[in-house]
Every structure is written in C-alpha cells, then in structure tokens.
Amino acid sequence: MSKKIKEQIKTKHIRSISGLDASFLYIESERSPMHVGSVAVIEGSLDFETYRETIRRRIHQFPKLRKRLVYVPLSIDYPYWVDDPHFDLDMHLGRIALPGDGSWKDLRDVASQIFSEPLDQSRPLWSFTYVEGLDNIPQVPKGSVAIVSKIHHVAIDGMGGAGLMSMIFDLTPKAEMGKEPKPFKPEPLPNELSLMVRSIKSFVNKPLxxxxxxxxxxxxxxxxxxxxxxxxxxxxxxxxxxxxxxxxxxxxxxxxxxxxxxxxxxxxxxxxxxxxxxxxxxxxxxxxxxxxxxxxxxxxxxxxxxxxxxxxxxxxxxxxxxxxxxxxxxxxxxxxxxxxxxxxxxxxxxxxxxxxxxxxxxxxxxxxxxxxxxxxxxxxxxxxxxxxxxxxxxxxxxxxxxxxxxxxxxxxxLGGHKLLSVxxxxxxxxxxxxxxxxxxxxxxxxxxxxxxxxxxxxxxxxxxxxxxxxxxxxxxxxxxxxxxKAKKVKETRKNESDPSMTDLRKKLKAKPAMGKDIGTIFLIDVTDSDGVTWKIDLKGNNRLIRKGSVKDPEVIININDAHLKRWLNDEFNLETAIVQGRVSIEGDLNKAMKLGKMIEEAAKA
Structure with missing residues (x-):
C-alpha cells in the first residue's frame, strides 16, 4: 500500500514556475493577455510544409513548447510545468493569407488581431501563424511570408526569445532542418495528491x-x-x-x-x-x-x-x-x-x-x-x-x-530563405x-x-x-x-598653458588623494584663446582634466593664457590676482581657493 502511495506522489519530472514567472499569471485578464510575440519577415516564398517540418524536427530542443501548466488545488503553490499528453503540433501552427493587396498596413492589422487573442492555458502556451502573400511591402520581395509568433511571458523573457530565435533559424541558407527526432513520450500528469505533497514541501522551505x-x-x-x-x-x-x-x-x-x-x-x-x-x-x-x-x-x-x-x-x-x-x-x-x-x-x-x-x-x-x-x-x-x-x-x-x-x-x-526583419x-x-x-x-x-x-x-x-x-x-x-570639429581645428594652436595643464593631469593621476575634499566641477575659460575652455572634474572619485565645455559648472574661472600658465606653475597668488582683476570667479569662491591650494601643492610635487 505504502509503495503504491509513493508511486502516486512522484513528482521528479515536474517543475514549479518561479515567483517572477508567476507574476505574469497574476496580472493576466481578458483585456490583458500576457504573451510576448514577434513578426518575422522572411524573404521569398518559403514553403509551408518546409517550415512546418523544420519546427517539427527541432521542437524537442525547447521542451517548454510541449509542456503546459497545471494548477495546485487551493492555489497554495505556484503552478507546475508538465508534459502535455495530448500535444499536437498543428494546434499551434496557423496559416493565413494576407488580405487586401498584401501591404504593410494589411500585415500590421493582421498582427494586431493575432496579438489581441489570448493563448489557451489548457495547452502549451504558444502559437506560430504563417502569413503568406506579402506582395506590396517596400523592400520586401513579392511573395514573401511572415511568421507571427506568440509565447506566454510565464515561459520566456526577451533574451530567452532571442535564444529561441537562434534555434529556429539557421546560420547559412544551406543548413539542414535536422535529424528525425525521437518520438515524444510525455510523462504522466501528476495527480492532486502529488501536487499537494510537492507544494507543502515548497511552502515549508519558503520561510527559511x-x-x-x-x-x-x-x-x-x-x-x-x-x-x-x-x-x-x-x-x-x-x-x-x-x-x-x-x-x-x-x-x-x-x-x-x-x-x-x-x-x-x-x-x-x-x-x-x-x-x-x-x-x-x-x-x-x-x-x-x-x-x-x-x-x-x-x-x-x-x-x-x-x-x-x-x-x-x-x-x-x-x-x-x-x-x-x-x-x-x-x-x-x-x-x-x-x-x-x-x-x-x-x-x-x-x-x-x-x-x-x-x-x-x-x-x-x-x-x-x-x-x-x-x-x-x-x-x-x-x-x-x-x-x-x-x-x-x-x-x-x-x-x-x-x-x-x-x-x-x-x-x-529558414528553409534556405533569408530572415529580413524581426x-x-x-x-x-x-x-x-x-x-x-x-x-x-x-x-x-x-x-x-x-x-x-x-x-x-x-x-x-x-x-x-x-x-x-x-x-x-x-x-x-x-x-x-x-x-x-571646427572648434577643434581652432584649438590646434597650442596655448602656453597647455603643457602645464597636461602636467597637472599627470600629477592628479599619480596622486589620486590630491584635491579629494573639493568635490566640484570647474570650468576654466581661457579668455584670450578663441573660446578654449578646460573642464576640471573633482566630483566624488573623478579626477578628470580635459579641454571642452561643461553643461552646468559649479565654478567658472575666467583667466587669460599667460596668467593661467603662471598660476599652474605657482608663480602668482590666486587671491591677489582676483583682487587685481586679472582673474574673475563665477560661483563658489571658497571652492576656487581650494582649487588654488591643490594647484600650489601639485606645482611643488
């Protein structure tokens, strides 16, 4: 008797969906079918039977396409993936002809209609619709086809969809569709008792x-x-x-x-x-x-x-x-x-x-x-x-x-025909x-x-x-x-202060602790050099000095080229230069003075 019960509650072949997967079931409603999908346009008249045979021979590579969900009694646990004992490939492969003159509008209208329809949760949660008659779409050869796909989000995400795409399509036009697969032998559906036992174990582990x-x-x-x-x-x-x-x-x-x-x-x-x-x-x-x-x-x-x-x-x-x-x-x-x-x-x-x-x-x-x-x-x-x-x-x-x-x-x-767009x-x-x-x-x-x-x-x-x-x-x-680029051409003429600024950059790189307490982005405007500016970024862990503008500098220092060179080489006092009008500061004066002390320290290093 006990052996028979153990046989009945075996559930090694089933797998619960994750909490994140389950969220796509929570929010599904009649107005919100929770599938992801795509429209793939394939060049030339891909034969439907070739397309179907390719899917048939490769479907074993992604097992979830032959699995469906079963729900646990009283919803005490997430649903489980199980083999569908009644799986029929043709129930998931549709075939239609594009109405009208086969235009892009016709294709997007058909795709919109297909995407509006929810998937049947009593079967594996996917469908591929083969659409023929793309006869009037710019840059698409007449007679091309499209594949409109839908897969429930509980089964797949965007990157997984890209992986699925790599399994369906080939790298070369001469690739074979694959060997004859082994016959599908679905595992038996679990009974309610086995689902309850499995779910209770899962429930006990969750608080841990x-x-x-x-x-x-x-x-x-x-x-x-x-x-x-x-x-x-x-x-x-x-x-x-x-x-x-x-x-x-x-x-x-x-x-x-x-x-x-x-x-x-x-x-x-x-x-x-x-x-x-x-x-x-x-x-x-x-x-x-x-x-x-x-x-x-x-x-x-x-x-x-x-x-x-x-x-x-x-x-x-x-x-x-x-x-x-x-x-x-x-x-x-x-x-x-x-x-x-x-x-x-x-x-x-x-x-x-x-x-x-x-x-x-x-x-x-x-x-x-x-x-x-x-x-x-x-x-x-x-x-x-x-x-x-x-x-x-x-x-x-x-x-x-x-x-x-x-x-x-x-x-x-696919089947020797190029995938034009996805x-x-x-x-x-x-x-x-x-x-x-x-x-x-x-x-x-x-x-x-x-x-x-x-x-x-x-x-x-x-x-x-x-x-x-x-x-x-x-x-x-x-x-x-x-x-x-035009400004860069103007800046090809080297300013006298350029080597000194390059030297400061090297010293900052060698001593990252220098100026670490300043935490400010400065703009140095070289007033006599056709709009040449320098960005000095000391924000956080940044130690950046480069030519260029700053969107929202906290401090702007206006100084001509000769005075900038002398300042960088510690040959004049910044505070005195400000009083004398040789340098002007826009923004926080205390931050500018801290920068002056850092430059003085670097010049002596």
Whole structure:
C-alpha cells in the first residue's frame, strides 16, 4: 500500500514556475493577455510544409513548447510545468493569407488581431501563424511570408526569445532542418495528491529563505546609502511618482501594433559622437516621439515621464529559453525638455544614476522577493485590482515600458530563405498602456510599439514620430559634431598653458588623494584663446582634466593664457590676482581657493 502511495506522489519530472514567472499569471485578464510575440519577415516564398517540418524536427530542443501548466488545488503553490499528453503540433501552427493587396498596413492589422487573442492555458502556451502573400511591402520581395509568433511571458523573457530565435533559424541558407527526432513520450500528469505533497514541501522551505533575503536587502540598503554619499548622486526614481498621462488608463482588449526601422550604424554613430550608450540614444528617440505625440494632444505632463527599463539578469552568454531572468530600473525620460540634445544628456545622467543604485540593490535580490509571495493571495489580489479598476486610484507606477534586446548582427535563414526583419511585441496592462520593444538584427533596429485601441488608436502616427524623432536627433547631433570639429581645428594652436595643464593631469593621476575634499566641477575659460575652455572634474572619485565645455559648472574661472600658465606653475597668488582683476570667479569662491591650494601643492610635487 505504502509503495503504491509513493508511486502516486512522484513528482521528479515536474517543475514549479518561479515567483517572477508567476507574476505574469497574476496580472493576466481578458483585456490583458500576457504573451510576448514577434513578426518575422522572411524573404521569398518559403514553403509551408518546409517550415512546418523544420519546427517539427527541432521542437524537442525547447521542451517548454510541449509542456503546459497545471494548477495546485487551493492555489497554495505556484503552478507546475508538465508534459502535455495530448500535444499536437498543428494546434499551434496557423496559416493565413494576407488580405487586401498584401501591404504593410494589411500585415500590421493582421498582427494586431493575432496579438489581441489570448493563448489557451489548457495547452502549451504558444502559437506560430504563417502569413503568406506579402506582395506590396517596400523592400520586401513579392511573395514573401511572415511568421507571427506568440509565447506566454510565464515561459520566456526577451533574451530567452532571442535564444529561441537562434534555434529556429539557421546560420547559412544551406543548413539542414535536422535529424528525425525521437518520438515524444510525455510523462504522466501528476495527480492532486502529488501536487499537494510537492507544494507543502515548497511552502515549508519558503520561510527559511526569508532571513537571507532580509540580510541581502539590509546590505543593499547600506550600500545604496554609501553610493549616494560617495558619488554625490541624487536618489533614484521610485515607483508611483510618475505623472498622470493618457497612456496610464484602463486598457481595452483590442491591440494596436506598429514598428519603426532604423539603421544600427547610424544610431551607433550618434552614440559615439555623444559619448553615451546605444540604449541612451534609443531612450532619447522614444522620449522625443512621446513628447511630440502628447504635446500635439495638449496632454504632455509638466514633469518628466518615467520609463521602466527591463534588465536581463542572465549570466553573460546564457541564451537558454526557459523562464524569466529579468529585473528592471526606472529612468526619467526628460520629456519636459524641448531640445533633443539636452534631453539625451539628461537621460544619460538619469540612466547612470539608476544603474548605480540598481547594481547596489542587486537584480537577483529584487527578483527573489517574488518567491515569498503565496500564489493564491497574489493571484486574488491581482484579480481584485483589475476587476475594480484600481489603477485609477493612484499615480502611475511608471508611464511606459521600453525594452531593448540585442539580436545577432548577421543574417539568419529558414528553409534556405533569408530572415529580413524581426519586430517585437510585449503585453500591456491597466495603468501601463504602452510598451516599446526594441530589437536589433543584421544591421537594423526595430522599435515596435504595442498599445490598445483605447489608449493609442493612432499608433501609426506614434511610429512615424519615432522615425522622425530619430532623424531630428541625428540632424542636431551632426550639426553639433561639425561645430566641435571646427572648434577643434581652432584649438590646434597650442596655448602656453597647455603643457602645464597636461602636467597637472599627470600629477592628479599619480596622486589620486590630491584635491579629494573639493568635490566640484570647474570650468576654466581661457579668455584670450578663441573660446578654449578646460573642464576640471573633482566630483566624488573623478579626477578628470580635459579641454571642452561643461553643461552646468559649479565654478567658472575666467583667466587669460599667460596668467593661467603662471598660476599652474605657482608663480602668482590666486587671491591677489582676483583682487587685481586679472582673474574673475563665477560661483563658489571658497571652492576656487581650494582649487588654488591643490594647484600650489601639485606645482611643488
């Protein structure tokens, strides 16, 4: 008898979803299907049977495509992944012909409709729809096809999606579709008793995780405070401080989807000129489109909108397709700033601050907090929140989600046909009615927006504004770069003070403790040298001396070239020179005098 019971409660072949994965089940509703997706355009007339056979032979490489969820009685634990004993590939592969004349509008309308439809949780949570008849899309050969995919977010995140893509597609047009796989032999479904036993064990272990999580959180809090003091950074943006906007209301079931395609090389060129990151430039492009879109509707918030930016917590090189390994940070988008370049500079500062604090807290610590929430309680709380439209009762957690997933920068193939483009899609929920999915592949960047008919019925206008925001930012940065180069030509003439300033830079590098108590950014304006300026950054641990301007210097010192040379060589007294009018100070005089003492110390070193 006992042996029979043991056999019945065996559960080694099933695996619970994580707390983070479960969050995508909590917030799912009839209006918010929680799947991620993509539209992949494939060059030429890929034969449907070839496509189907390729999937059939490779599906064993990602087991979750043949698994479904089972729920524990009374919802005392997270659901479990189990083999689907009735798995039928053809139930997940759709096939349709593009209506109309096969235009881009027809394709995005079809994709929007497919993305509106929830997945059936009684089966594996995915579907691929083969769309033929792409006959009238610019730069796409007539007769090409598209694959519109959907996979529930409980099963996969953005980086996992990129890994799944690498398994479906080939590196060369001549690759084989794979060997005949072994027959699928699903494990038996667990009974309610085995699920209860497994869940009770899990429930007992959860309190044991709590002290460790508290310790990690306390350490992270102390570390965060140290960052604030040492790096002189403002506190990070926190949830529920975002301004109200039309993007943060109650959503409708019908999805609206569109995309904008940019050149990766051109965006990288802007990144290099501005000495920032690719992600910062992309955030600035999206911010520019948001500002214009809402400004034209007279609904632009007076304070900056906030983006939630997901961050992968996968180890470097991990392209596994299972589960969610993500955290996030909040970034102010500077949508209240009109000038695109200034907006980019402020976004860069905001992302640096957010990354510093996010690193202190630890992405894993943030994700692990979800493991302590009982599934049943969280699930019911989420349903109450949705049913009673409670997102109307508080400020938005954030205004928009902007996710950026890097893809391969070389062509991929399916059945010998080249993959031309991949455009992403992700879910929205009440209070968060717009998500922007960025994906780079083979020299191009797609910026795809997903919303609903209630929140953004004119999403095509917004997608156009993304392209125009990119063009405007590029135009202004190239003008700035031209001016900088022209200024650099003027600065090729060496000033008398240049060698002395170079010598000061070397001494600061050799003695990093020198001037550590000053904590200020100075601008030295060489008044008789055609606009030549020097930046001396002694903020926090910085020890930077270079030619160039400063956006918001705390102290400006106006001095001619000859006097600067004498000052750097400790040949005159700064205080006397100020009294005599040979040097003028704008800002904190005490800070300037501290800099003078540091220069005197360096000259004697």
């Amino acid at each position: 995780k709590f002290p460790g999580l508290v310790t990690e959180t306390l350490k992270a809090t102390v570390k965060t405070g140290m960052i604030s003091r040492i790096k002189h950074l403002d506190p990070p943006t926190v949830p529920f401080t975002s301004p109200a906007s039309p993007l943060n209301g109650i959503i409708s079931p019908r999805r609206k989807w569109n995309t904008a395609i940019l050149s990766l090389d051109r965006v990288k060129a802007l990144k290099n000129i501005m000495e920032t990151t690719l992600n910062d430039v992309l955030l600035a492009i999206c911010a520019g489109a948001l500002r214009r879109y809402l400004l034209e509707k007279d609904e632009l918030p007076k304070i900056p909108m906030v983006a939630m930016v997901p961050i992968s917590t996968r180890p470097s090189g991990d392209m596994s397709v299972g589960g969610n390994q993500i955290s996030s940070m909040l970034v102010q988008l500077a949508t209240n700033i009109e000038d695109p370049i200034e907006r980019l500079e402020v976004i860069q500062e905001n992302t640096i601050r957010s990354k510093s604090y996010h690193g202190a807290m630890g992405a894993k610590s943030l994700a692990n907090m979800a493991e302590l929430v009982p599934f049943g309680i969280a699930n019911q709380a989420a349903r109450v929140y949705t049913r009673y439209n409670m997102s109307k009762l508080h400020k938005p957690v954030f205004n928009v989600t902007i996710t950026n997933v890097p893809g391969p920068q070389f062509p991929l193939y 455009m992403g899609m992700a879910p929205i929920i009440d209070g968060m009615g717009l998500i922007i999915t960025i994906f780079s592949y083979d020299g191009h960047i797609t910026i795809s927006s997903t919303s609903c008919a209630q929140t953004m019925p004119d999403i095509d206008v917004f997608s156009r504004y993304i392209r125009e925001s990119a063009n405007d930012l590029e135009k202004r940065i190239l003008v700035l770069d031209k001016k900088r």
